[in-house]
Amino acid sequence: MTAVLIWGTSASGHPHVWIEAEAEVRFEGGTITAIGLAWTFDEWFAASLLEGFDLDGDGALGPGEIDTLRQETTASLADYGFFTHLLIGGERSDAVAVADFRIEIDGPRVVYRFDVPIDPPVDPRATAFAFALYDDSYYVDVAVPGPVTLAGDVPGGCAEERSEDTGTPLYYGSVFPMLIGISCP
Amino acid sequence: MSRLARPAVAAGAGLLAAGLVLVLVLQGAAVEAAAGGVLRALALAQRDAQRELSALVAAIRRDGLFGWPALALLALSFGYGVLHSLGPGHGKLVIASYLLAEGGRPREAVLLAAVSALAQGAAAVLAVGVLAAIVGLARPALESGAIVLQRLSYLMVAGIGLWMLVGAVRGRDTCRHDHGHHHQPDHPESGIATPHGHTPRPGARLRLARQAGVVLAVGIRPCTGAILVLLFTLAQGLLAVGIAATAMMAAGTAITVAVLALLAVASRRLAEEAGSRAGVGRAVPVIGAGLVAAVGLVLFVGTLGTAGPPL
Numbered sequence: 001m002t003a004v005l006i007w008g009t010s011a012s013g014h015p016h017v018w019i020e021a022e023a024e025v026r027f028e029g030g031t032i033t034a035i036g037l038a039w040t041f042d043e044w045f046a047a048s049l050l051e052g053f054d055l056d057g058d059g060a061l062g063p064g065e066i067d068t069l070r071q072e073t074t075a076s077l078a079d080y081g082f083f084t085h086l087l088i089g090g091e092r093s094d095a096v097a098v099a100d101f102r103i104e105i106d107g108p109r110v111v112y113r114f115d116v117p118i119d120p121p122v123d124p125r126a127t128a129f130a131f132a133l134y135d136d137s138y139y140v141d142v143a144v145p146g147p148v149t150l151a152g153d154v155p156g157g158c159a160e161e162r163s164e165d166t167g168t169p170l171y172y173g174s175v176f177p178m179l180i181g182i183s184c185p
Numbered sequence: 186m187s188r189l190a191r192p193a194v195a196a197g198a199g200l201l202a203a204g205l206v207l208v209l210v211l212q213g214a215a216v217e218a219a220a221g222g223v224l225r226a227l228a229l230a231q232r233d234a235q236r237e238l239s240a241l242v243a244a245i246r247r248d249g250l251f252g253w254p255a256l257a258l259l260a261l262s263f264g265y266g267v268l269h270s271l272g273p274g275h276g277k278l279v280i281a282s283y284l285l286a287e288g289g290r291p292r293e294a295v296l297l298a299a300v301s302a303l304a305q306g307a308a309a310v311l312a313v314g315v316l317a318a319i320v321g322l323a324r325p326a327l328e329s330g331a332i333v334l335q336r337l338s339y340l341m342v343a344g345i346g347l348w349m350l351v352g353a354v355r356g357r358d359t360c361r362h363d364h365g366h367h368h369q370p371d372h373p374e375s376g377i378a379t380p381h382g383h384t385p386r387p388g389a390r391l392r393l394a395r396q397a398g399v400v401l402a403v404g405i406r407p408c409t410g411a412i413l414v415l416l417f418t419l420a421q422g423l424l425a426v427g428i429a430a431t432a433m434m435a436a437g438t439a440i441t442v443a444v445l446a447l448l449a450v451a452s453r454r455l456a457e458e459a460g461s462r463a464g465v466g467r468a469v470p471v472i473g474a475g476l477v478a479a480v481g482l483v484l485f486v487g488t489l490g491t492a493g494p495p496l
Contacts, residue, residue: 015228016409017496018235042232043239044413045496047420052316073496080495108420135495141228172273174224 015141015171018042019083021133023144025160025182027152031121032129032182034099035084036151039112039142046110066103073112074101080135083142084116085168087130087179125155130181138171148180158184227271231410234265238414238430242421255426262414262430266302266437269410275484276301276403277445279342282480283399284449286349286473287392288457294446297396299439304404306435309411310428313419332488334405339485341402345395346478352391353470410434 024036041049053061053069061069077083081094101114122129133142148160165179238261244254270277280301284294411431418427453473460466 015232016413018232042235044235044417048413048416051416051420076495083495137495140495141232171224171228174222175228 015135015138017045017140019140019142021142021144022146022149023131023133023180024149024151026115027150027154028121030125030153030155031123032118033121033152034118035116035131037084037112037114037116037133041110041112043108046108049110050105050108061105066105070101070103073103074098080137082114082116083133083135083140085132085134085177086118087128087132087181088118088122089127089129124158124182125184128181130179132165132168132177132179134168134170134177136168136170138175141175144178144180150182155184158182224272227268231265231268234261234268235413237261238265239417242418242423242426245426246421246423250426258426258430259433262433263437265410265414266434266439267441268437269408269434270302270438270441275338275406276305277442278480278484279403280399280442281445281449282473282477283342283345283395284446285453285456286346286470286477287395288453288473289392289450291447291450293396294450295443297399298442298446301400301403302408302435302439302442304400305406305408305438306411306431308404308407309409309415309431312407313412313415317419336485336488338402338406339481339488341398341481343478343481343485345398345402346474346476346481349395349474350471350478353474356467356470408434408438 019039019041021040022038025032026034026036049069050061053065055065055068056062078096081096082098084095084098086093086095095116098114098116101112104111104113133144135142150158150160159182161181161183163179163181164176166176168177169175170177238258241254241258241261245252245258248254280298284297289297408431411434414430414434415424415427418424418430453469456473457466457469460469
């Protein structure tokens with residue numbers, strides 16, 4: 001709710017929310033079947049969530065309040081492809097559905113965890129696979145500070161390879177999203 | 186209009202082009218070409234300032250209100266206000282185009298910038314206060330409320346532009362007639378007799394009304410940075426600290442916007458001088474007013490069909 005207030009006051013411009021994301025690319029039988037994501041919000045936005053969804057005013061988010069937050073968040077993120085943009089075999093697409101969306105609250109820290117299924121699965125040895133995490137309105141800045149984890153039956157030699165996605169200028173062209181490719185020589 | 190000779194059209198087109206360039210610069214498109222890294226650097230600096238402010242709020246919570254953390258917080262809030270307002274923004278666009286159209290003394294421009302910045306800060310305090318009072322309001326209601334406020338703001342800007350346009354066109358119409366003899370107010374909307382053949386200057390009261398309109402149009406869309414700091418301090422039980430920080434942020438914002446406002450009135454003066462040299466000084470206010478109306482309408486149209494917030 002307070003998120004609406006923040007957004008409603010700034011149709012464009014500087015990012016107002018900062019996310020530090022962790023990503024895990026999951027393999028089954030040598031093919032990529034899902035990307036697991038964890039978003040940690042900056043303290044200010046986390047505070048506005050904790051403030052805005054504390055409907056009973058008891059100073060903490062109970063299970064019901066977290067559920068309301070989850071429903072509203074997933075509904076609005078669906079319009080933005082969950083900030084998860086895929087580039088598979090040269091074709092761009094956005095995540096349309098996610099699985100297992102969880103919200104973890106630990107004191108002032110708010111973390112969203114969810115999985116983006118890759119369906120049909122992609123064999124990165126045969127088809128170029130890459131993804132980028134960004135909000136094209138640049139209301140939210142999404143960074144992936146750490147290395148991406150590759151989990152499951154990872155074919156030998158596969159590794160992440162980052163490049164700037166110059167085809168997707170953000171914020172008047174001052175920012176380009178990071179394209180994270182999985183390359184298997 | 187029939188009297189508008191070809192050089193007038195040329196000078197008019199020139200001013201319009203200059204105005205559009207200003208708009209583009211403000212919207213950051215030129216920044217892209219010139220120094221794409223600047224906006225990003227500003228955004229990151231804001232992020233750092235935000236982190237630092239969070240740490241200071243925590244320190245105040247631990248050590249109390251009186252001490253260096255509180256002083257540092259006020260200083261940093263001021264800096265954050267400067268940083269936050271350096272990027273592209275609608276408030277600045279509105280103020281700059283208005284001043285480009287209306288002209289005015291530098292002191293007036295600075296005052297308008299300062300009052301608008303303070304209004305945005307005050308609006309943020311009000312918005313968070315209202316929000317705290319109506320906890321539990323359904324999200325769709327808030328969403329449409331925010332959009333309505335945004336649209337209202339832009340329509341007001343367009344309205345001010347049209348108002349100025351009518352005044353400027355009427356002013357020129359009266360100048361078309363023989364006006365060598367009458368000293369009665371020949372510009373009914375200004376109530377002040379203007380020197381013959383010169384650009385009609387609206388009366389002081391009228392200008393004040395328009396400026397109040399600009400402040401209101403800018404102010405009903407509260408400062409986002411202020412809302413963030415207020416919500417953060419509210420969550421920490423230190424809302425008073427947040428309000429003090431908001432005041433400092435507004436002061437910082439006022440400085441940035443004042444510089445821009447001075448640039449706008451200086452540009453206006455240049456356009457006026459160039460216009461009167463070309464013998465088309467009267468076209469300047471008409472085109473300027475048209476620019477304000479266009480800015481309002483373009484911003485308004487931009488709010489149509491926007492999706493809700495992502496988070």
